[in-house]
Amino acid sequence: MSDNRLGTAVSPYLRAHADNPVDWREWGTEAFAEAAERDVPVFVSIGYATCHWCHVMARESFSDPAIADELRRDFVSVKVDREERPDVDSSAMIGASAFTQNLGWPLSVFMTPGGRVFYAGTYFPPEPVQGHPSFRQVLGAVREAWTDRRDEVDQNADGIAAAITAQSQAGGGADDAGSEARGGPATALPDPSAVHAVVDRLAEAEDREFGGFGSAPKFPNAPLLEFLVDAGADGDAQALDLAERTLTAIAGSDLLDPLDGGVFRYATRRDWSVPHYERMLYDNAGLLATAGALARHRPGGIAPQLARGIARFLHAVLRTADGVFVAAQDSESTIDGRRVEGAWYREDAAGRARLDPPPLDDHVLTGWNGLAIRALAIAGAALADPTMIEDARSAADRLLATHLRDGAVVIRSSTPRGPSAAGPALEDIGLFAEGLAELALASGEARYATAARTIVDDAVTLDDTGRARVVVGADPVLAAAGTDAGEQPQTALRSGSMGLAGAAARLAELTGDSRYRSIAAQLVAGRANDGLRQPLGHADALALALELARPSREVVVVVEHPDDPMARRGVAERRPGTLVAVVTPEQARAFAAAGFELFVDRDALAPAAYVCHDMVCALPARTIDALAASLSA
Incomplete structure (x- = not known):
């Protein structure tokens, strides 16, 4: 018999396992309470809907009635979608690192009824292969340890829990009560020269034969490439060259689908060949933002073509009928x-x-859509492409209507079957707020900046000492076990805390309120200093550190039509420390009425461009030549 409880799950990954003979439960306190009552360990299998090796293990092991019987008898089995519960995945991944460095999905984790990891691995084959035990052998060994060596199990669980706690503190993640931004006001942003020195090290690490970084498997690493573009915009031609060479290598490789412009997740070989064929929203959004930003500086290179291709893929393949993007x-x-x-x-x-x-994978994830909104806004503005901006607007409008309540993000993911019970993660709050702020600049619509401000104000507070506190709810099982890992360093996608910092930095420029700049600097400082040593995990923080270290400059271009040449000249000027907004007189009035001081008294002339430093503006430039002179002053 089967007591599989996944048939009503929202997650497409969980629903794909609803017909397994395994007695799957969803993650939650009920499953762990059952394990405590029966005095058995919890087997937690983590994956996601488009994961190839997850499919393989499901066919080989989770469809096997004999294995299902073992799991039913000796374990409580829990299925987790890492897209739905990234906090559970992050905690389990740190726990698994005690047993293997070849981390990935499916992630196979064994926990005590108290929610602590005591053994873990990834994919286990149905039969022993080259020294790797079969899944049934693993089950037998875990059962034997649980029955005959419980003291050893408990010691392992306690040690791994302590390691997760230490990693959480090092990562500066928020807990259920809210945590202070790591470093706080006392931690200084790194000097721009130190940040630019990272580019020299990255140039030395470049794969000069095939492009990119590292060997096999080879990932595009969009946050790292976007940092290089930002460093290039800050005057480092070497950084722009390195970013362009890498994007050119990707665009000319098997990693790019030549028919629809989408990019696969990674290549299994150093020369970017033999892709792992799943296509993730976050990879494509990150590369779109990078290519769009590079297109401002290298319009004759690969960047415009790559950006248009990825935007076409997002629009034609991942976009739903109501305008949002699936995972x-x-x-x-x-x-x-x-x-x-x-x-x-x-x-x-x-x-x-x-x-x-x-x-x-029909998950609509708030944070990942925030990445796509930001990318489409950046590329749409750079390439003067109204379709990109309209796609960003449609996604933003849908999420604002369905994933927020009273101005706060309350839903992480939804599908056509309804919203997930999993609460929003920091990436949902930060990345959506940043996407809205970027869309406000690209579209000229104040309501997106207002929504970004409301989200940031709800998520971050400054205490009496001026220290920023970010409050994100913690999963109750992880909180009780003391294993909430918090936010970990950025990997394939921009981190939520840096999204929150990016939104706060934009709000500081739009409002003139130094409180937002303080929030941004505090969130960025610790991670950026870590990035000087480990740029692969903190590239998004390094890019923001460059922006915050420069004197603030704001460029407001007021035009009757967005295709005015003055608007294009203003957009091309964007670089770290410089905000560019293109608005009509009516839009300028709407921004001013919403409390964005940068736009006060900016509605009288069009065309006109205002170049401001820390909100102090020069006389309006009325021609392209006058704008160029004002920018160079």
Whole structure:
């Protein structure tokens, strides 16, 4: 018999396991209470809907009735979608690192009924392979340890919990009561020269033969590339060259789908060949933002073409009928009744038309949509592409209507089956706020800046000492176990705290309120100083550190039509420390009425450009030449 409880799950990944003979439960206090009552360990299997090896382990092991019987008898089995519960995944990943450095998904974790990891691995095969035990052997060994060596199990669990706590403190993550931004007012932002020195080290680490960084597997690492573009905009030509070479290598490789412009998650070989074929919203959004930003400085290179291709993929493949973006497209498709990885993507256009495309992971994630909104706004402004900006606007409007309540983000993910019970993570709050702030600048619509301000004000407070506190709810199981890992360093996508800092920095420029700049600096300082040593994990913080270290300059271009040449000249001027807003006189009045001081008295002339330093503005420039002179002054 089966007591599988995933049939009503919102997550597409969980629902894909609803027919397994395994007695799956969803993550929550009830599953751990059951384990405590039965005195058995909890087996937690973490993956996501488009994960190839998750599919493989499901077919090999979770569909096996004999394995299901073992799990039913000796464990409480819990399925977790890492997209739905990134906090659980982050905590479990740190715990798993005590046992293997080859981390990834599926993540197979064994926990005590108190929610503490005591053993973990990733994919386990159905039969022993080259020294790797089979899944049934692992189950037997865990069962034996739980029954005969409980003291050892408890010691392991306590030690791993302590390691997760230490990692959380090092990462500066927020807990359920709110945590102070690491370093606080006493931690200084790194000097720009130290940040630019990181570029020299990255240039030395470049793969000069095939482009990019590292060997196999090779990832695009959009936050790192965007940092290089920002460093280049700050005057480092080497950084721009390095970013452009890497994007050119990606665009000319198997990692880019030549038919629809989408980018695959990573390449399994150093030369960017043999992709892992799943396509994630966050990778494509990050690369779109990078290519859009680079297009302002290298309009004759690969950047405009790459940006337009990715935007086309987002619009045609990942965009829903109501204007938001789903999480990913699968690596596998069904051909001749079999699930095959990559086969559909290797077809030409005619071949694809004859076959069903790989399915979509229909999660609508607030944070990942925030990344897409930001990217479309940046690229749309740089390339004067109204479709990109309209796609960003549609996604923002839908999320504002469905994922917020009273101005605060309350939903992390939703699907056509409804919202998930998992609460919003820091990335949902920060990345959505940053996307809205960027969209306000690209569209000229004050309501997006107002929404960003409300989200930031709800998430961050300054105490009596001026120290910033970020409050994000913690999962009750992790909180009780003391294993909430908080936010970890950025990897493939921009981190939530840096999104929050980016939004706060924009609000400081729009409002003239130094409180927002203090919030941004506090959130960035500690991570940016870490980034001087470990840029791969903190590239987003390094980019913001450059912006915050420069004197604030604001450029407001007031035009009757957005295609005015003065508007294009203003957008091209964007670099660290410089905010550029293009508005009509009516939009300037709306910003001013909403409390954004930068736009007060900016509605009388059009065309006109105001170049300001810390909100103190020069006389309006009425021509392109006058604007150029004012910018160079």
